Amino acid sequence: MHKWWRSPGPALLAAALAIVVAALRPATEHAAAKGRPPLRFGPGGAFKVALFADLHYGEDAWTDWGPAQDAASDRVMAAVLDAENPDLVVYLGDLVTANNLPVPNASLYWDRAVSAARGRGVPWATVFGNHDDMAFEWPPEWFSPDGVPPLRWPPGPGSGCGFRGTPRTDLMAAETGANRLLSYSSSGPRELWPGVSNYVLQVLSRGRRARGDGHDHDPALLMYFLDSGGGSYTEVVSSAQVRWFHTQSQFLNPDGRIPELIFWHIPSTAYAKVAPKAKSEIRKPCVGSINEEEVAPQAAEWGMMDALAKRSSVKAVFVGHNHGLDWCCPYDGEEREQELWLCFARHTGYGGYGDWPRGARILEVTEEPFSAVSWIRMENGTRHSDVTLTS
Amino acid sequence: MHKWWRSPGPALLAAALAIVVAALRPATEHAAAKGRPPLRFGPGGAFKVALFADLHYGEDAWTDWGPAQDAASDRVMAAVLDAENPDLVVYLGDLVTANNLPVPNASLYWDRAVSAARGRGVPWATVFGNHDDMAFEWPPEWFSPDGVPPLRWPPGPGSGCGFRGTPRTDLMAAETGANRLLSYSSSGPRELWPGVSNYVLQVLSRGRRARGDGHDHDPALLMYFLDSGGGSYTEVVSSAQVRWFHTQSQFLNPDGRIPELIFWHIPSTAYAKVAPKAKSEIRKPCVGSINEEEVAPQAAEWGMMDALAKRSSVKAVFVGHNHGLDWCCPYDGEEREQELWLCFARHTGYGGYGDWPRGARILEVTEEPFSAVSWIRMENGTRHSDVTLTS
Numbered sequence: 147m148h149k150w151w152r153s154p155g156p157a158l159l160a161a162a163l164a165i166v167v168a169a170l171r172p173a174t175e176h177a178a179a180k181g182r183p184p185l186r187f188g189p190g191g192a193f194k195v196a197l198f199a200d201l202h203y204g205e206d207a208w209t210d211w212g213p214a215q216d217a218a219s220d221r222v223m224a225a226v227l228d229a230e231n232p233d234l235v236v237y238l239g240d241l242v243t244a245n246n247l248p249v250p251n252a253s254l255y256w257d258r259a260v261s262a263a264r265g266r267g268v269p270w271a272t273v274f275g276n277h278d279d280m281a282f283e284w285p286p287e288w289f290s291p292d293g294v295p296p297l298r299w300p301p302g303p304g305s306g307c308g309f310r311g312t313p314r315t316d317l318m319a320a321e322t323g324a325n326r327l328l329s330y331s332s333s334g335p336r337e338l339w340p341g342v343s344n345y346v347l348q349v350l351s352r353g354r355r356a357r358g359d360g361h362d363h364d365p366a367l368l369m370y371f372l373d374s375g376g377g378s379y380t381e382v383v384s385s386a387q388v389r390w391f392h393t394q395s396q397f398l399n400p401d402g403r404i405p406e407l408i409f410w411h412i413p414s415t416a417y418a419k420v421a422p423k424a425k426s427e428i429r430k431p432c433v434g435s436i437n438e439e440e441v442a443p444q445a446a447e448w449g450m451m452d453a454l455a456k457r458s459s460v461k462a463v464f465v466g467h468n469h470g471l472d473w474c475c476p477y478d479g480e481e482r483e484q485e486l487w488l489c490f491a492r493h494t495g496y497g498g499y500g501d502w503p504r505g506a507r508i509l510e511v512t513e514e515p516f517s518a519v520s521w522i523r524m525e526n527g528t529r530h531s532d533v534t535l536t537s
Numbered sequence: 538m539h540k541w542w543r544s545p546g547p548a549l550l551a552a553a554l555a556i557v558v559a560a561l562r563p564a565t566e567h568a569a570a571k572g573r574p575p576l577r578f579g580p581g582g583a584f585k586v587a588l589f590a591d592l593h594y595g596e597d598a599w600t601d602w603g604p605a606q607d608a609a610s611d612r613v614m615a616a617v618l619d620a621e622n623p624d625l626v627v628y629l630g631d632l633v634t635a636n637n638l639p640v641p642n643a644s645l646y647w648d649r650a651v652s653a654a655r656g657r658g659v660p661w662a663t664v665f666g667n668h669d670d671m672a673f674e675w676p677p678e679w680f681s682p683d684g685v686p687p688l689r690w691p692p693g694p695g696s697g698c699g700f701r702g703t704p705r706t707d708l709m710a711a712e713t714g715a716n717r718l719l720s721y722s723s724s725g726p727r728e729l730w731p732g733v734s735n736y737v738l739q740v741l742s743r744g745r746r747a748r749g750d751g752h753d754h755d756p757a758l759l760m761y762f763l764d765s766g767g768g769s770y771t772e773v774v775s776s777a778q779v780r781w782f783h784t785q786s787q788f789l790n791p792d793g794r795i796p797e798l799i800f801w802h803i804p805s806t807a808y809a810k811v812a813p814k815a816k817s818e819i820r821k822p823c824v825g826s827i828n829e830e831e832v833a834p835q836a837a838e839w840g841m842m843d844a845l846a847k848r849s850s851v852k853a854v855f856v857g858h859n860h861g862l863d864w865c866c867p868y869d870g871e872e873r874e875q876e877l878w879l880c881f882a883r884h885t886g887y888g889g890y891g892d893w894p895r896g897a898r899i900l901e902v903t904e905e906p907f908s909a910v911s912w913i914r915m916e917n918g919t920r921h922s923d924v925t926l927t928s
Contacts, residue, residue: 279699281672284731284769284771286773289766289771289773289775289776289777290775290837290839291839307704307732307733308670308704308705308706308731308769308770310672310769311701313699314698315698315699340698340699341698342698378672378701380677380680382677384679384680385680385681385684386684445677446677446680446681448680
């Protein structure tokens with residue numbers, strides 16, 4: 147999928163042309179409009195996604211173990227990318243722990259998180275979690291006689307007396323700015339603010355050369371990214387986002403022919419409904435390996451789950467947030483031909499709570515016939531929890 | 538006290554000279570160094586302060602009653618200023634309810650609060666409360682189908698997708714900027730950040746003409762203003778602030794000859810110790826009229842109360858924060874010649890919780906012999922709760 151990057155000459159030319167084309171037509175949420183080559187199923191007919199969830203970069207920069215755990219998170223992602231060689235990385239929120247960051251701008255830490263994909267030429271997409279734009283929380287002990295420890299990231303000039311977190315729009319602008327052609331992330335429509343990471347990516351059919359039928363511009367998979375809130379505002383998918391999803395899906399996929407997958411950070415309340423009892427064994431039809439805590443769901447449900455359940459083209463939802471859960475369970479709220487799967491990713495970063503071994507959920511989609519399978523790849527190379535999401 | 542304002546020619550000349558002098562000597566926290574005429578006891582030997590506490594401007598700008606209650610707060614201050622004609626207004630924190638303000642910069646609301654003093658040519662000083670730099674808290678119902686109500690203060694350009702509160706340094710810079718010669722507020726030393734409103738004002742002796750003894754540059758009262766935190770950080774007076782107070786008081790008043798008064802927003806834990814039982818009658822030695830709630834004290838005590846109690850020159854501490862308390866009680870934690878009084882102000886604004894009638898604590902200090910008396914002036918003109926703080 148990312149082979150274009152290995153021959154930069156034509157790729158850059160194509161990207162430049164695409165930028166010109168983009169300037170001449172109305173803006174859309176499609177990555178193609180941003181000057182990036184389209185995502186596309188590979189010659190083998192598959193498209194593989196690695197989900198990196200809850201990296202939590204930037205904790206305790208004033209200690210040794212803070213930077214050390216960030217280095218450990220680098221190694222987890224490197225191990226997974228070595229083992230899986232995905233076509234796309236989805237960063238599933240909480241890339242940074244902004245409430246632990248006494249810096250005027252968290253983009254450097256955010257950049258370190260996405261550099262795992264960028265450094266290997268792998269396209270990536272991000273959604274916001276509840277920690278990414280949080281304001282710094284002053285440790286109470288800094289007001290005691292011990293005072294403020296020496297900081298490795300001192301406040302720059304003009305940073306004022308507070309560290310208010312970096313607005314989602316600023317983090318996204320830094321990620322997707324000039325010369326960031328591997329980022330497929332996007333700031334969604336302004337009417338969805340304060341939610342920002344609301345956009346759609348399409349993965350095109352594998353193309354003429356392989357199939358010879360002229361369908362190389364047809365999308366064969368739609369991926370919807372949504373901002374589930376938190377940090378600077380309520381942890382919620384809003385009613386406005388539900389309307390946006392309805393409009394987008396009707397426009398891009400009116401007959402539901404194209405399979406659809408959904409990505410956001412905080413589990414919806416539906417996750418709590420399908421969850422196996424916390425700390426109990428995970429039994430079929432659920433599949434997973436850790437079930438160590440209660441689901442910590444969004445604050446309210448304003449209709450997104452109903453909207454998803456009604457579309458049989460929607461196959462699965464992927465979230466992070468709960469570091470102690472890695473299961474997939476079917477959601478049986480509606481009559482559907484196939485299940486709608488609700489999946490947790492796997493805690494990928496050494497930042498954030500929990501000491502469960504780190505890994506990443508992998509998702510492999512096949513174009514014809516459509517199938518979606520998933521498993522978890524651990525830092526130590528092992529693989530487990532294989533599940534078919536299109537049975 | 539503010540008569541200099543009525544003859545602007547000499548006053549402006551003096552201010553310009555003071556600026557030149559200030560540029561030639563090390564910066565101090567003294568108002569004189571900022572080009573403002575010194576505060577001074579009046580010809581009658583008295584100096585009167587009005588304390589405006591918890592105005593909470595800017596609530597519910599998207600309704601009718603939000604702006605209406607701000608107008609009501611304007612009227613309370615006008616009534617008190619008409620009745621008392623003070624020499625100084627102290628705004629004792631929570632001038633605005635920033636967590637209710639969907640605006641990129643709260644300085645316009647802050648400015649409305651201080652305009653009560655400015656409009657009458659009365660000098661003023663401010664300290665920060667816990668609501669002044671809070672980030673906007675998105676109402677959960679704005680994510681429902683009802684959506685976001687029409688805002689009377691729409692976000693300006695460049696405001697991003699979040700309203701993160703206006704940093705204390707920005708609020709103070711706007712208040713004390715060019716042509717604000719009536720503001721005696723100051724941003725304290727950077728080493729006290731995130732606390733900002735840490736500074737000392739001195740009130741000079743009533744001067745040569747009245748006394749004929751050449752002591753017209755002698756300070757006869759020191760007023761210490763401290764930032765008791767909250768909002769963007771912990772509600773606390775830090776150990777660093779205690780050290781700063783120690784250094785300042787030793788420098789300005791080494792022999793404790795000059796009486797000292799203290800102003801901050803959030804009651805220290807000592808207030809909870811001396812408080813009459815909530816909702817009980819206020820009995821001597823305490824003096825006040827409402828006692829309707831528990832003291833909501835700072836999160837920790839890092840030594841400021843001990844530092845104050847040790848200095849017999851410190852006569853009283855004044856705080857706001859608890860809208861349902863207006864008493865003064867003596868603090869008997871240390872052996873002292875005179876009591877150290879701990880006083881609440883009176884809820885002045887129509888913003889903020891509580892429907893107790895609005896008013897303002899008045900403080901009148903006499904130079905020779907030194908005395909400090911206080912009472913509460915209500916919006917309706919009545920006066921009550923007279924107390925002598927130097928008996």
